[in-house]
Amino acid sequence: MPEMFKVLPPGEALKALFDHLDPEVRSQDLETAEALDRTLCEKLTAPSSLPSFPRSTMDGYAVRAEDTFGATESLPAYLSVIGEVPMGRIFEGVVGPAQAVVVYTGGMIPPGADAVVMVERTQKLDEANIEVLRAVAPGENMIQVGEDVKEGESLFDAGHILRPQDLGGLMALGITRVRVAAALRAAILSTGDEVVSPEQIPGPGQIRDVNSYAIAGLIARSGGIPLLKGIIKDTYESLLSAARSALNASDLLVISAGSSVSTRDLTADVINALGKPGVLVHGVAVRPGKPTILGVCNGKPAIGLPGNPVSAMVVAGLFLTPLLRRMQGAKDPPARGRITARLTHNISSVPGREDYIQVRLEEREGDLWAEPVFGKSNLIYTLVKAEGMICVPLDSNGLHKGELVAVELF
Structure with a gap:
């Protein structure tokens, strides 16, 4: 023909x-919760800093770092425990010299403190006193205000396609509606x-x-x-x-x-x-x-x-x-995920065209291998049984067994 x-x-x-x-x-205004995979039609900036207060990244004690300098297991620093920061609450007071306050992961750092000592690096003497067995530096085991995002910082440009993590990031800043394509x-x-x-x-x-x-x-x-x-x-x-x-x-x-x-x-x-x-x-x-x-x-x-x-x-x-x-105005459409694997079989091709071959993935002795799923193009289950595909380039005669290839995941 x-x-x-x-x-x-x-x-x-x-x-x-x-x-x-x-x-x-x-464009349309949409609830952020419903905007997955949609393309933004506006530039977004942070309306506030995140976090908006200093937070602990560990269970332990909020302290003044200088009070722990030189502390070791053989020569610990002695601090008085003056209270505890309830989760979701503010500590009523200020951490002074040689004092500590109990904090939990995600809790607010009380005024006066500039570091957190992990509970594992302390030893209780009694209900009101602890030994600190290791020194901490200012800012250690805590997140500063705006460390994640600063107020006014650019978040996304128009044309960005919203991913699951983007929705979480927007919600963290109280951005509950967005303008999307x-x-x-x-x-x-x-x-x-x-x-x-x-x-x-x-x-x-x-x-x-x-x-x-x-x-x-x-x-x-x-x-x-x-x-x-x-x-x-x-x-x-x-x-x-x-x-x-x-x-x-x-x-x-x-x-x-x-x-x-x-x-x-x-x-x-x-x-x-x-x-x-x-x-x-x-x-x-x-x-x-x-x-x-x-x-x-x-x-x-x-x-x-x-x-x-x-x-x-x-x-x-x-x-x-x-x-x-x-x-829909997308600036940089997201590429499919790609991984590298070794080819289990030779694949022949003809220069002047791109060949797309469906593959299964399997691990052999720590290496990832791509096994072609051979079949005619009218057989839907060659796709169903595959986990990705590889491309034989336009100017290539084919690919060789054992060769590293890029697998575009479905």
């Missing part, structure tokens, strides 16, 4: 798509006369819809709202009608299948009919996922994914995720 399109390297293909987009980021609505159409819904029992030659749900999960993880628009039959009229309706109701369109090189390829024609400039890229130098379509229709992106599940997920990770993040 002759080639019907000219493939582009993934980086060039993504640039071609971005060059035709100038999205206006919509509104979640984008991504319409998903699945095409194919052979495709049926997962609830149905497939008849002869039929398969259940896999891609709609896998792609919907990826969209949700990328800060979008997936809109499943159903399964469309392989006719130009039905696909064009469904695609036009879906695109009108969303911010971007994803069409699963229909992007192979064949007489049944309707996706490119439909995208061209939806608006200008239409198809920008038809074919990307990757395996799996070569027959990918990238387009823009009157300012809205439209992506045609290959029908095979592995191909669709690889391509969605390369193009759909960064597209969603860019349209």
Whole structure:
């Protein structure tokens, strides 16, 4: 079968798509507790210092450090215990010369004290006196005011994607609402006369819809709202009608299948009919996922994914995720976690394309190994059984057994 399109390297293909987009980021105010993975639309600064009071990092005694200088087990410093700091309360008094106050981890350091002696470094003489068996320096075993964050300090710039730890940090400062990019609505159409819904029992030659749900999960993880628009039959009229309706109701369109090189390829024609400039890229130098379509229709992106599940997920990770993040104003989209492992098998490739191979991870005698999960791109469980994937570079003939490779974790 002759080639019907000219493939582009993934980086060039993504640039071609971005060059035709100038999205206006919509924003909304959201409870911080609900803002995980959302993109900030404002620069945030600390409204106060954190901590706002000096705190102990140990159970022990708050002291004046100078009163412990020179203390050893054979020649301890003797201090009088004048009280205890209740958790969540202020100590009514001041630590004076040769005095100590009982403090607990996280408790407030009383006025006059500038260090904490660990309880393990002391010995009780009686209820009112202790021996300090080791000297402490000023500031030891305590956190100063503003040591974590100072009032007015920059926290995050606009375009930052909020992580779980970021939510905790904002809550610690009382920032309970944030302005973030509104979640984008991504319409998903699945095409194919052979495709049926997962609830149905497939008849002869039929398969259940896999891609709609896998792609919907990826969209949700990328800060979008997936809109499943159903399964469309392989006719130009039905696909064009469904695609036009879906695109009108969303911010971007994803069409699963229909992007192979064949007489049944309707996706490119439909995208061209939806608006200008239409198809920008038809074919990307990757395996799996070569027959990918990238387009823009009157300012809205439209992506045609290959029908095979592995191909669709690889391509969605390369193009759909960064597209969603860019349209939400993200400055530095978070990369997937990566680890280094040794390859268990040789992997052959052809220069001029990027190959993506799914891998399992296993530990052998203290070393981490990546074992390829070989399988055709229409087998979803090659992805299900994998924990990550590796990329064979564009200009490489392959990778060798025992070679260290970067594994991109799912």
